[in-house]
Amino acid sequence: MVLSYREALNQAMREEMRRDSRIFLIGEEVGYYQGAFKVSKGFVEEFGPQRVVDTPITEAGFTGLAIGAAMAGLHPIVELMTMNFGILALDQIVNNAAKIHYMSGGQLSVPLVIRGPGSAAHQLGAQHSQSLEAWFCHVPGLKVIAPATPHDAKGLLKSAIRDNNPVIFIEAQLLYGTKGDVEDREYTVPIGVAEVKRSGGDATIVAYSKMLLLALEAADQLSREGIEVEVIDPRTLKPLDLPTIVASFKKTGRLVIVEEGWRFCGLGAQIAESVYAAAFDYLDAPILRVTGKDVPMPYSRPLEDAAIPDKARVIEAVKSVCGTQ
Amino acid sequence: MDRVDVLFLYRQMLLIRRFEEKSAEMYALAKIAGFLHLYIGEEAIAVGAIAALRPDDYAISAYRDHGHCLARGSDPSHVMAELFGKSTGLCRGKGGSMHLVDAPRRFMGGYAIVGGHIPLATGLAFATKYQKLDLVTVCFFGEGAVPSGQAHEALNLAALWKLPVIFVCENNRYGMGTPAERAIALYANVAKTAHSYGIRAERVDGMDVLAVRDLMHKVVEQVRAGQGPFFIEAMTYRFMGHSMSDPAHGHYRTKEEVEEHRTRDPLLLLKQTILSNNLGAEADFIQLEREVGEVVTAAVRFAEDSPFPTPSALHTDVMREE
Numbered sequence: 001m002v003l004s005y006r007e008a009l010n011q012a013m014r015e016e017m018r019r020d021s022r023i024f025l026i027g028e029e030v031g032y033y034q035g036a037f038k039v040s041k042g043f044v045e046e047f048g049p050q051r052v053v054d055t056p057i058t059e060a061g062f063t064g065l066a067i068g069a070a071m072a073g074l075h076p077i078v079e080l081m082t083m084n085f086g087i088l089a090l091d092q093i094v095n096n097a098a099k100i101h102y103m104s105g106g107q108l109s110v111p112l113v114i115r116g117p118g119s120a121a122h123q124l125g126a127q128h129s130q131s132l133e134a135w136f137c138h139v140p141g142l143k144v145i146a147p148a149t150p151h152d153a154k155g156l157l158k159s160a161i162r163d164n165n166p167v168i169f170i171e172a173q174l175l176y177g178t179k180g181d182v183e184d185r186e187y188t189v190p191i192g193v194a195e196v197k198r199s200g201g202d203a204t205i206v207a208y209s210k211m212l213l214l215a216l217e218a219a220d221q222l223s224r225e226g227i228e229v230e231v232i233d234p235r236t237l238k239p240l241d242l243p244t245i246v247a248s249f250k251k252t253g254r255l256v257i258v259e260e261g262w263r264f265c266g267l268g269a270q271i272a273e274s275v276y277a278a279a280f281d282y283l284d285a286p287i288l289r290v291t292g293k294d295v296p297m298p299y300s301r302p303l304e305d306a307a308i309p310d311k312a313r314v315i316e317a318v319k320s321v322c323g324t325q
Numbered sequence: 326m327d328r329v330d331v332l333f334l335y336r337q338m339l340l341i342r343r344f345e346e347k348s349a350e351m352y353a354l355a356k357i358a359g360f361l362h363l364y365i366g367e368e369a370i371a372v373g374a375i376a377a378l379r380p381d382d383y384a385i386s387a388y389r390d391h392g393h394c395l396a397r398g399s400d401p402s403h404v405m406a407e408l409f410g411k412s413t414g415l416c417r418g419k420g421g422s423m424h425l426v427d428a429p430r431r432f433m434g435g436y437a438i439v440g441g442h443i444p445l446a447t448g449l450a451f452a453t454k455y456q457k458l459d460l461v462t463v464c465f466f467g468e469g470a471v472p473s474g475q476a477h478e479a480l481n482l483a484a485l486w487k488l489p490v491i492f493v494c495e496n497n498r499y500g501m502g503t504p505a506e507r508a509i510a511l512y513a514n515v516a517k518t519a520h521s522y523g524i525r526a527e528r529v530d531g532m533d534v535l536a537v538r539d540l541m542h543k544v545v546e547q548v549r550a551g552q553g554p555f556f557i558e559a560m561t562y563r564f565m566g567h568s569m570s571d572p573a574h575g576h577y578r579t580k581e582e583v584e585e586h587r588t589r590d591p592l593l594l595l596k597q598t599i600l601s602n603n604l605g606a607e608a609d610f611i612q613l614e615r616e617v618g619e620v621v622t623a624a625v626r627f628a629e630d631s632p633f634p635t636p637s638a639l640h641t642d643v644m645r646e647e
Contacts, residue, residue, distance in 0.1 A: 065451055
């Protein structure tokens, strides 16, 4: 069946909440407003306000509350209205959620999903247009997921909810309305498994979340020009499925990594380092990264466009590693 | 007052006192490292408050947590082993002094970012309410945490959702070296902070274990009955420095001030009460000293004899595997 990304997320949470009464959704406007982006449409009617909990605007408070509830055996899903507001909850995420299992010598667990949209939409300004996944990936004790398609969003959110660890689940505002095929039957997508989204032998692109769509568009155009690109979506950013990326790279010898986040200390730097370490001998060209520019996101549209990777930059990078430019 | 009860309270406080004095010795011998924050002088709060709990109620604390953990009934040997960083420690040596956890005893941990564990306490209380269990959660923190944003967010949520949580503010007058009057707008009555959220609050003499216990009995009953959160401000004093690297007196308080507070030592006060009410005799205290001394000596021996974690433990417990 064809579903929007938003509907796929809604279905995933709905199915899991029907299955397990320990799961509850908590966040700003998740109940009667049905979510700032309408992801929890119909939830308060079905599950009631006890399990669909509207909060005041206190990210540290309600994220910490959810962590405490997880320690006591519940399975909270925290919706951050946007991932930017997760910065307010960073002490809870980094110092408590990520460390409690370790600090307690395995006595306590924090089965928790923290989800919401990351990255830029259109002209939302510097404080609402950030890709913070590298921050979360840096912290031991967290899993980080950033699906690009409705199918992956549904299957991975179900896996995240069933996981017994804290999982940061990054959506994207511009993906909510995108549509795609979703299996009719019950399914999950395993955490930590990448997918080859398009096969090709000339070069490999690694791209996730919104950037996957950009990479696929670029691959289409390159194909018309005679360059066949293999596009890999890691889907899970941590733990990263390095073997799938390396297998493709060993075939093509050329790699471009596309990410919307800031370049310096970005996720692509880590992926490149890992690939260099695993398959240096297969390198036919230096690995190139296409990233967001190292600036706070400007409001003005032309400036914003210049700060975010676009198709032309991806194509240019692929041609560069292929030596056709 | 019951003889068995009061002698039990005395024994608990004495255990914490002697355990911590021994920890300080072990720190001086470099058997214990890192930060070590002693609770000496404040024992009446943990012991009095926890005496009013059921074994299945939750307790959670900040980084000055040895007293709460021992009062909850944790084995002193495993606590000492944790301070030594040994594999037999409560947390297999991964937590240390500031992060003691004893899940079977519902001691949900010590946390070392000031104010950061207060939302966790509201979450434990949220969970028990969600699960329709008649449990309460007790959250211990110093007055230094009261001005933090996380404390205020947690107080608001607890009041808003009538959560069964008891906030126990241990007001020992100093956040490290800063006196309350230079840190807290409502320093003269910290409990008033709770009033601004409509949370009932009461101040208690935190050097008087019986007063703490009696207030807690009343409060636990109300909170367990669903009357929403409660805030206790327990007035106390830390006899030692903020941590082992901070002298007991010097830059921010005088020797005379410390000596004055030592005249209200919670152990001394309870002993006087016991003797004047004929609930015990000197012989009882000699006996308790001997028993506790043996427990502490055994704890040190156990910690000494235990192995350090092997390198293979480094990567376990980062993620829960199943």
